[in-house]
Amino acid sequence: MTSDLNRQDSHREYDYFPGDGYPGDHHSLRLRRLSSRRSIPNIPHYNPSSSDGGDSEADNQGQPRELRGLPQHMAIKKAKLKSRGILVPVLSKAELWKQDKLKKLQKLQNKAREFLYFLTLWGKTLQKIGGNFGGGVRSYFLFLRFLVILNFVSFLLMAGFVIIPSLVFRQTGVSFMNSNSTAGEEKCTIYEPNPPGLVVFYDYFLDLLSGTGFMEYSFMFYGYYNNTMVEDRNFSYKISLAYLFTAIFYFAFCLICIITRMGSAARVAVATGGSTVVNYSMIVFTGWDYGCLGDTATKLKQKNLLYRLQVDLEEERLKKHAASLTLLQKFGLHSLRLLMFLLVLGLNIAAFFGIFYATSYSQNQSAGKESDGVQALFFEYLPSIVISAGNFLVPLLCDQIAKVEHYSPSITVIVALLRAVVLRFVGLGVLLFTLWDQITCTGKINDEKCKLCRYNYDSYPCWETRVGQEMYKLTLFDLLINIAVLVLVEFPRRMVVDNWSSKISQLVGRQEFVVSANVLGLVYSQTVVWTGAMFCPLLPLINTVKFVILFYCKKITLFSNCRPPQKTFRSTTSAFFFLVVLLLGWMLASVVLIYSIAVIRPSLGCGPFRFYDSMWSIVPKSLNSLPAVTQEFLFFIGSQAFTIPLFSLSSLVMFYVIALFSIYGKSVRLLRQQLKGESRDKQFLVKQIEELSQ
Amino acid sequence: MGNKQSIFTAQQLDAYQDCTYFTRKEILRLFYRYRDLAPQLVPLDYTKQPDVKLPYELIGSMPELKDNPFRQRIAEVFSEDGEGNMSLDDFLDMFSVLSEMAPRDLKAYYAFKIYDFNNDDFICKSDLEKTLNKLTRSELTDDEVKMVCEKVMDEADLDNDGRLSLEDFQHMIVRAPDFLSTFHIRI
Numbered sequence: 001m002t003s004d005l006n007r008q009d010s011h012r013e014y015d016y017f018p019g020d021g022y023p024g025d026h027h028s029l030r031l032r033r034l035s036s037r038r039s040i041p042n043i044p045h046y047n048p049s050s051s052d053g054g055d056s057e058a059d060n061q062g063q064p065r066e067l068r069g070l071p072q073h074m075a076i077k078k079a080k081l082k083s084r085g086i087l088v089p090v091l092s093k094a095e096l097w098k099q100d101k102l103k104k105l106q107k108l109q110n111k112a113r114e115f116l117y118f119l120t121l122w123g124k125t126l127q128k129i130g131g132n133f134g135g136g137v138r139s140y141f142l143f144l145r146f147l148v149i150l151n152f153v154s155f156l157l158m159a160g161f162v163i164i165p166s167l168v169f170r171q172t173g174v175s176f177m178n179s180n181s182t183a184g185e186e187k188c189t190i191y192e193p194n195p196p197g198l199v200v201f202y203d204y205f206l207d208l209l210s211g212t213g214f215m216e217y218s219f220m221f222y223g224y225y226n227n228t229m230v231e232d233r234n235f236s237y238k239i240s241l242a243y244l245f246t247a248i249f250y251f252a253f254c255l256i257c258i259i260t261r262m263g264s265a266a267r268v269a270v271a272t273g274g275s276t277v278v279n280y281s282m283i284v285f286t287g288w289d290y291g292c293l294g295d296t297a298t299k300l301k302q303k304n305l306l307y308r309l310q311v312d313l314e315e316e317r318l319k320k321h322a323a324s325l326t327l328l329q330k331f332g333l334h335s336l337r338l339l340m341f342l343l344v345l346g347l348n349i350a351a352f353f354g355i356f357y358a359t360s361y362s363q364n365q366s367a368g369k370e371s372d373g374v375q376a377l378f379f380e381y382l383p384s385i386v387i388s389a390g391n392f393l394v395p396l397l398c399d400q401i402a403k404v405e406h407y408s409p410s411i412t413v414i415v416a417l418l419r420a421v422v423l424r425f426v427g428l429g430v431l432l433f434t435l436w437d438q439i440t441c442t443g444k445i446n447d448e449k450c451k452l453c454r455y456n457y458d459s460y461p462c463w464e465t466r467v468g469q470e471m472y473k474l475t476l477f478d479l480l481i482n483i484a485v486l487v488l489v490e491f492p493r494r495m496v497v498d499n500w501s502s503k504i505s506q507l508v509g510r511q512e513f514v515v516s517a518n519v520l521g522l523v524y525s526q527t528v529v530w531t532g533a534m535f536c537p538l539l540p541l542i543n544t545v546k547f548v549i550l551f552y553c554k555k556i557t558l559f560s561n562c563r564p565p566q567k568t569f570r571s572t573t574s575a576f577f578f579l580v581v582l583l584l585g586w587m588l589a590s591v592v593l594i595y596s597i598a599v600i601r602p603s604l605g606c607g608p609f610r611f612y613d614s615m616w617s618i619v620p621k622s623l624n625s626l627p628a629v630t631q632e633f634l635f636f637i638g639s640q641a642f643t644i645p646l647f648s649l650s651s652l653v654m655f656y657v658i659a660l661f662s663i664y665g666k667s668v669r670l671l672r673q674q675l676k677g678e679s680r681d682k683q684f685l686v687k688q689i690e691e692l693s694q
Numbered sequence: 695m696g697n698k699q700s701i702f703t704a705q706q707l708d709a710y711q712d713c714t715y716f717t718r719k720e721i722l723r724l725f726y727r728y729r730d731l732a733p734q735l736v737p738l739d740y741t742k743q744p745d746v747k748l749p750y751e752l753i754g755s756m757p758e759l760k761d762n763p764f765r766q767r768i769a770e771v772f773s774e775d776g777e778g779n780m781s782l783d784d785f786l787d788m789f790s791v792l793s794e795m796a797p798r799d800l801k802a803y804y805a806f807k808i809y810d811f812n813n814d815d816f817i818c819k820s821d822l823e824k825t826l827n828k829l830t831r832s833e834l835t836d837d838e839v840k841m842v843c844e845k846v847m848d849e850a851d852l853d854n855d856g857r858l859s860l861e862d863f864q865h866m867i868v869r870a871p872d873f874l875s876t877f878h879i880r881i
Contacts, residue, residue, distance in 0.1 A: 068713055068790065071803040073774055074783035077713040110717045127880070280845040284822070285809065285863070286870040288829055290762060290792060290879050298761040299831075306830040309842055675852050675861075683855065 121145060125555060132297055133513065133558065140515045140522075141551070143578050147526055148547045150257055154250050154533070155540040161246045162537055163219060166239055169230045188453035191223070191461045191605025209476065210380045211469035211536075220472070222535045223465040223606035240608035240618055244597070247534045251590055254530070258583055265576035283308055315408045333406065340401050347397055348423055351390040352430045358386040359434035363459065383434075383470070384477035387427050391524075395420050395517070417516050421581055424524045425588055432531065432592055435470060439463045440600060454601040462606040464535045464596075471532025471539060478525050479546045486557050494561040510563045518554070519578050522547075527585030531592050701725060703741050714790035721786065727881065728785050731756065740782070750778030753785075758879050763828040767808045776813075792879040801877045802867040806860050817858040819843055 067077055067084075122145060130138035207213030217224055227240035287305050292298050325333070365379040398419050402412050439460055441447040449456050460466055490511065497510050529543045597616050602609035609615045623631060636642055699722060702710070710721050729736040731752045737744055750769050759765040769778035772788035780788070790796060791804050807813075811821045822843045826834065834842070850858055850866045867873050 068715055069797055069800050071800055074713055074787045078709050081709055081712055280842055281850040281866050282870050284846055286873040286876055289876045295761050302831050306833055313838060679854055
């Protein structure tokens with residue numbers, strides 16, 4: 001034991017209190033210079049009975065945790081444990097029992113944690129990916145896993161509240177036929193999804209791909225559900241109400257999931273103070289990943305760090321250069337940038353017009369039912385093809401344009417990403433706008449086609465199913481394109497590069513896994529699913545399966561064909577950024593949802609909302625059947641007497657939080673200055689001591 | 695499971711559990727990893743607390759460490775003699791600090807010691823240069839190395855003494871979100 005204590009002579013002992021962060025008053029210059037402490041360190045300060053408050057790890061595990069958090073060699077810790085064993089009999093029996101139970105609880109928690117880790121979906125795969133390809137690629141797969149789970153849970157929601165009750169009650173329930181329909185609208189109620197006559201065998205396959213035919217009048221799409229109602233003594237269930245509320249709750253649930261996840265990511269983003277801020281000390285001291293295994297991965301990581309440092313230094317140089325430009329040069333640079341911006345805008349608008357024309361043409365073709373077989377399929381998929389082509393070509397051109405613009409590297413990456421995001425979302429928006437245009441005759445109700453039923457009956461006897469079909473086709477096409485690119489582009493590229501050594505293949509090299517482009521693809525698919533979930537209740541399930549297939553495909557291509565990325569930017573691979581873009585997609589989808597619930601008239605020929613003026617109007621009608629007290633309560637919540645005080649209260653809370661935030665910022669700055677001042681005092685005093693001792 | 699092992703006494707296992715962030719199973723698994731490095735040197739019976747130290751060369755050849763440019767510093771920091779020769783206690787200590795359950799302050803303390811090449815409890819310019827060279831395989835030019843070191847000192851040195859103390863280091867680590875995940879070896 002004494003040898004352990006003697007060993008401390010060679011190490012300087014720090015007064016270390018886990019949870020304080022800074023040792024504070026216990027430190028003085030004298031203590032820092034001392035090199036040995038004969039007594040067992042920290043025991044005088046160590047108070048067993050007050051250990052509960054001493055941890056910053058936010059757990060009340062008690063004493064055992066505190067010991068392992070001490071930065072000392074094992075032998076010292078064991079010695080402390082032993083000496084604590086001597087102190088323990090001083091404690092009462094109740095304390096002993098409490099400690100014992102705490103220990104058992106801890107062991108149980110450890111076991112549970114081990115079990116949960118084993119249960120985590122794809123845990124081992126993610127770890128392997130992270131070790132070999134770095135944190136950026138891993139964050140993409142983490143995001144994919146999050147989306148898979150989100151989609152699966154939403155599917156369970158839909159199944160539980162809409163699909164299964166529909167299945168069960170279809171035979172037993174009562175379907176409403178509203179007799180309030182005005183004369184002349186009988187024409188609108190005709191809807192025949194299954195054309196009579198012989199069907200060619202390959203039509204089944206074509207129908208599977210385009211959602212028509214045998215798939216149209218099935219649980220897949222909105223048109224199959226009726227406003228069945230079941231009423232019993234204690235139990236009543238209205239499918240239409242359930243459908244509406246499930247759709248709304250699905251959106252709210254997704255929003256809550258995204259925001260919860262953003263919360264933890266945001267905390268991280270705020271702590272770093274913005275990831276575009278260059279921070280050399282961070283790179284040097286926290287850049288090295290100790291979990292990196294293997295020679296190639298290590299070399300790659302080192303190259304990565306080298307690149308990051310060089311890029312940061314380059315940015316410094318660019319900044320200095322930009323600051324030293326003459327006025328004429330600055331003017332030239334800015335006008336060039338403006339020109340490029342206009343060019344990019346022009347490219348985007350061209351792409352949007354392409355999508356608009358493709359969608360209108362495709363809708364007209366399928367409404368006319370002129371073509372047959374594979375040609376019909378091609379016309380059905382025309383919007384998807386144009387959108388995918390646009391999403392591929394336009395960013396490529398923008399990359400070339402960016403070379404002319406001479407932004408600093410980090411800004412270039414962010415600008416490229418923003419452009420891609422805008423392209424994808426506005427492209428989808430244009431598609432939806434075109435559909436709306438066709439369905440509601442551009443909003444003009446008095447147009448001759450839409451006069452009778454308030455929507456374009458001729459082309460769209462059941463417009464919700466058609467919208468659902470479009471979303472279904474987009475989803476399917478996205479998956480097919482991904483697999484096709486995998487098989488036809490990535491594997492051959494790898495084979496060419498590996499087996500044919502020439503200058504070109506050296507130049508091109510194995511491909512890199514570009515995280516940002518892939519993430520945008522995921523966000524786009526998820527937005528499509530959100531838009532279509534109302535009209536195609538099985539879409540979340542299809543999307544879950546699609547994402548699972550995508551996970552394995554991407555994993556295979558990653559390990560077989562890709563080399564790890566050498567040049568990455570933190571800001572573009574952060575989880576917070578992915579979630580912000582996902583939130584944008586959610587907002588787009590919710591606009592569509594709100595519009596279709598509140599404004600457009602549901603089809604008269606199909607669906608659980610026929611004979612209602614809008615999907616939302618079922619809610620006021622059902623409210624009338626509630627007991628009077630509930631009705632009054634609900635009306636009160638919606639009235640001004642409640643919402644205005646609520647609004648003022650939440651504004652108050654928000655102002656308070658903002659004030660708190662700014663105060664904390666100020667106090668951090670003050671403390672920093674205090675720290676600097678203290679060190680200056682220290683240096684002054686040391687100089688005084690030296691002068692006096694001479 | 696686990697109650698039949700005869701390598702450690704129950705008391706020893708409990709002590710290890712209290713002094714590290716590992717469970718019983720993990721401690722036994724780590725013991726077998728330690729033994730695999732040199733089966734002829736490490737006895738199967740630790741109840742008498744034999745004084746066995748594995749030389750640094752064996753520790754540095756572990757797959758988790760052999761490609762790490764800082765492996766020598768890691769072994770030196772965690773070994774009792776400061777030369778890299780580790781006993782089982784040191785071995786467990788090292789992986790406990792590098793495990794995912796160790797708190798940030800503890801990891802920051804040891805990271806500081808790892809980057810402090812001359813063991814003077816401060817990270818001075820020469821320590822920084824050595825760290826940088828290990829990080830980038832000495833591929834930065836001298837000029838760039840100097841610039842980066844200057845920038846790091848500017849950012850992190852709060853008490854303006856031309857070198858980083860533990861407080862400066864910890865203050866900087868607080869603002870690094872992924873320090874916990876990068877300073878982590880899974881074994």
